[in-house]
Amino acid sequence: MKKLMLLFLLMVVIYSCSDSDTNDLNLNTDQNLIENPTFSIKFVKASNGSTMNNLQVGDSLVLTYKITGATIKPDEAFTIMPQPGGPISHQMLGEDYDLYFKNKKVDNIYTVENEGKFTLYIKKAGNFSHTYCAFIVNAKNNEIPKKLISKSELFFNSVRIVAYNYEIRLRKSSTWHHSLNGVFHKLYIDTGNEEYDKYLENLSYNVYYNSRSFEQSNFRNKENRDFYDVQKVEGGKRAYIINTIDKIIFKKDVNGIITNIEYKNIPVVSYGRKDDWGTEGNNNL
Structure with a gap:
């Protein structure tokens, strides 16, 4: 009888530990799992001590980007592309503004890093309404295989x-x-x-x-x-x-x-x- 009781208690302990480990594993997995990838842009600083509400033509904006919930393979990379907006949105690259990444003037941001900085140089006065899209692309030829991660918007005014x-x-x-x-x-x-x-x-x-x-x-x-x-x-x-x-x-x-x-x-x-x-x-x- 004592042997049966001891065996029963041992089984309860084993079951409880196993159940606890499983719950912890599920909890950790849920915390780390992001089902929907996100892409965000945030203002860091501007030249001449300006902020987002008193920008002038000739100012430069330093912005950060961050991509979460998306991973790339060794033969892939991220591309962040400004959308070809019209004169009303002031997103005409080369006319309303210039884009710089790692101190180079570029048309889009090509990188394997899921977060970093880039700079906008303001060339015109206006109410800027920008949209940027993040993609996963082929690292060899920078082609976009329709792997859109997400979009992010940016609003500011310059005079x-x-x-x-x-x-x-x-x-x-x-x-x-x-x-x-x-x-x-x-x-x-x-x-x-x-x-x-x-x-x-x-x-x-x-x-x-x-x-x-x-x-x-x-x-x-x-x-x-x-x-x-x-x-x-x-x-x-x-x-x-x-x-x-x-x-x-x-x-x-x-x-x-x-x-x-x-x-x-x-x-x-x-x-x-x-x-x-x-x-x-x-x-x-």
């Missing part, structure tokens, strides 16, 4: 800012009068040419320079506006000239929260005498 000064002749010198020149400081901001390129439309903003500020309201795309009072200078007198705008701050309401969009260190270009521009400035920037 082109031009600050400048110039002067025009208001009156010639005569026996009775000195010559009189008008000196202007203008700000021209381009948010893009397409229908939805209205990132800053109707916003109020402040221009800061030399410990001063100049306030404007109702921003309009590609409109020359004075950011300093027009000066009338007689004879050989010198006008007050601003060489750099310290910052321009726009105030934007995003879901009821006021957000500052700040552009810093804008150089002011001096064009000298430009009588043909009149009082409105250069409309061909």
